[in-house]
Amino acid sequence: MCTVCGCGAGETKIEGGAHEHSHGHADGTVHSHGHGHDHEHEHDHHHDHAHPHEHEHPHTHADGTTHTHGHEHEHGHGEVHEHPHEHEHVHAVGGDLDYGSGPARAHVPGLSQSRMVQIEQDILSKNNAYASANRQYFDERGIFALNLVSSPGSGKTTLLCKTIELLKNEVAINVVEGDQQTANDAERIRATGVPALQINTGKGCHLDGHMVGHAMQRLQPADNSLFLIENVGNLVCPAAFDLGEQHKVAILSVTEGEDKPLKYPDMFAASDVMLLNKCDLLPYLQFDADLAEANARRVNPRLKIIRVSATSGEGLGEWLDWIRNGLQAQAGKREVTVDQLKAKIAELERQLAAR
Secondary structure (H helix, E strand, O other): HHHHHHHOOOOOOOOOEEEEEEEEOOOOEEEEEEEOOOOOOOOOOOOOOOOEEEEEEEEOOOOOOOOEEEEEEEEOOOOOOOOOOOOOOOOOOOOOOOOOOOOOOOOOOOOOOOHHHHHHHHHHHHHHHHHHHHHHHHHHOOOOOEEEEEEEOOOOHHHHHEEEEOOOOOOHHHHHHEOOOOOHHHHHHHOOOOEEEEEEOOOOOOOOOHHHHHHHHOOOOOOOEEEEOOOOOOOHHHHHOOOOEEEEEEEEEEOOOOHHHHOOOOHHHOOOOOEEOHHHHHHHHOOOHHHHHHHHHHHHHOOOOEOOOOOOOOOOHHHHHHHHHHHHHHHHHHHHHHHHHHHHHHHHHHHHOOO
């Protein structure tokens, strides 16, 4: 999991700006900063071993795993022993391995479960602070923000483009695109006529609240607008990172397996909506859509599921109506916030007049 293993410690680049670089410290804290310098890290590891001969030998461990490796023997008496025949030990596998059963629900070599939990809490607490600030920004301005998540190849960008084409004359739209490299998807979005900002995460496997906050500053979305975030294609890490959105929307295509929600439960548990995409292909596939929905609801009983196709238009009306309802709810939230602010100002004025 990226909250403890460090796979997100690469360079992040927000289009039109400098690189950001993350540093992890011994106490588990991580911070990011922009930099304009080059640095190199050289590591030399020398291991000299003299072995006159080699053969492969399988080993079975107490946990049931079996591995085979080549190994060599050096004999102190100066003789080299040859093995004219192959020998192999075959043992039955003692059971599956589950590295997600501990308190951290993950495994990193050299780190204890308690240490991993501490690191994850440190990282997520910092991210949550950024996400909370983003959410306050959205709420105060009536902006409806959605975080679209899926595995690569689910048709997320195509569906997003179709959604934009159908809504852009009704509401102002801004888009944040997340990928490890390239601005290909942002260019596709811009072709629809709406502003889009690319975030390249480098080694990182997800967007975070800090990145999205910078994107908001660049895009300056209008009040009562729609803010769409297309996360990095990944069904694991984005589940843990709040971006300040009102809803996560998981996209599962019918070209994937019906058991995806069971294999990647955290993502579907964290989402409020699942779009079952590419439904126009169902007649040509051996995919049980009912089973896929049932599996998703096993993970998240409250999940709203809409079957859609950007090609045939199936389900798009229901999807767009759900977005419209969200926009209306956000606008109402903004009105409440403004009314509260007006009431507070009036009370302060009353107190000043009474002095």
